[in-house]
Amino acid sequence: MTQGKFDSGDANLSRRSFVQGALTLSALTTAAAALPAPLPGMSQQAWAAGTPVKGYGVTTAQLKNWDIMTKTIDVSIEYTPTNADIGVFMRDVMSNDLGETHDIFIFDGGTQNVLGPEGYYAEIIEDQKELTLWERTPDTWKRSDLIRADDKQYGVPVIGNGDAFGYFPDKIDANPNGLDEIPWTTFFEGEKVKGRVAIDRSWLQSMTETANFLKHHGRVNIEDVADLTQEEAKAVADYLIERKQAGQFRTIFTAFEEQVQLLSNKEIDMINCWEPATKEANNKLGPNTVIYAFTVEGYYKWGHGAYVHTKAMERGNVDNIYKVLNYFLGGEYRAYQAKERGYAGPNMDLGVQYAIDNGWAQEDIDLLKWTEEKVARKFEKPFFCKTTPVNASAMEEEWQRFLDA
Incomplete structure (x- = not known):
């Protein structure tokens, strides 16, 4: 299990609790209180429609330096981290309406079972022009039940592992x-x-x-x-x-x-x-x-997915959103995640090749290769968590x- 996974205890609320719970904003102590406000004279919609992609999710999905991504794809991200408490996350999205201020959400698989059918997550557009790595991403990652619900694709895989x-x-x-x-x-x-x-x-x-x-x-x-x-x-x-x-x-x-x-x-x-x-x-x-x-x-196999809020699809920044989603599938993100945090994800082979092409130390390359081999071996076995x-x-x-x- 990783630090990006759910916390045990009362926070593990049931699906019924999420959908039926009548939650009030005053009752929540969440990261939403710290979100930046729109610039003077700008509506929230206009503010959210700018070039940067606004993200909210688990700390472990972050790069330690997002400037690496910006330099590569010419898109920046303003990322608000939260802990691994699934109750807080679900409440933030559903009751604090973070879709007004944020474009993408990254969290443990399972949230899409509620937030997809309830209309908070948009379905992934698999042939969107910026999602160039989707077709070559293995089905073991992209078709996982951890990012799908009701036979609909709500998420793009980010990181994952198999616990034992x-x-x-x-x-x-x-x-x-x-x-x-x-x-x-x-x-x-x-x-x-x-x-x-x-x-x-x-x-x-x-x-x-x-x-x-x-x-x-x-x-x-x-x-x-x-x-x-x-x-x-x-x-x-x-x-x-x-x-x-x-x-x-x-x-x-x-x-x-x-x-x-x-x-x-x-x-x-x-x-x-x-x-x-x-x-x-x-x-x-x-x-x-x-x-x-x-x-x-x-194994108890878990994975983090990146999800797009339905309101973000109406703000005119869709191409940049999908550039970021595609980046999560690419070699640079894969290599730095494995090196900095030890996490695996889809297209690990691209991460290995990135390290080779960029002259990384052999011990780092070997670590990436082992991470790829280890997780691939685990994912050949059942089962996925919920x-x-x-x-x-x-x-x-x-x-x-x-x-x-």
Whole structure:
């Protein structure tokens, strides 16, 4: 998991809550309060129709220096960052009407399931003249359910990854090179790590990973592991309760800092953590002490998409908007994202070629190549997460039963 992903806890509101919630502007404490005002004498529409593209979204989608993009495509971006709280993001777009002041929105896949059909996101124009890299972008990225809803294309892929678990290879007799696939069976049922496993408190994360494991091994009949019905959620919770009572889990953690601490102090042997946590731990323990797993059964695959607000399509700056969207698919953005943040995305091969053509150090080129190989390997497996599951209430209810057991 990355710092650009959702936060666990009460912010993980259900799809129904977003659509039906009557939210007032005075009740919100959001980044919208800090947005710049239009210039004197200009309407908001005229202000938003200028050459710069106005963006709002997760911090991790940013380049550390947007001037790089401006120099390449002759379009600047004014980007207002927000944290990874999906509740705040959805409320900002729906209740604060950020479409009046912003053109594009970048956030975790799942928001389009609500904001697309509700009319906040415009469909992507796939043959728009500035979207030159769309056709060569792999379907695994551009046709992902993370940026589509109701068979409509609402988003352009930006970055993504497949999450699993970290482990100490010597504790499970695994190859220390980290290239072997480790089964989730070891995480949930391994006798050697019994009582030494940490599991994420986020039901979106842990419940769907468990469901995918159970479905893969034919133990539970599940239609969509990321959106469990009441009956399916109960079966998953029953299994987790059984493993909890059997003593498999040492702790249930919440924050990223806890992940790093548990690993760095060697308090656990396995943890379904964010990949950066293993890197932080290895900074303290030494290279490759902790391995981030390739798995047998699949990954909690997430992705950030870039979405265009419907109002932005009426402001006369569409070509520049699409130049920016196309830039997210190109080699320069891909290379700098992988180098600066370690994130992958569509068309990683263009990122590698960009680094070669621009004389980057061989170690940086090798890092890009490995990032491309790693994510491509992960994306061959199921499954994709959902941040706005229809059956969120049932999943939360059953997850709470597990926590209380």
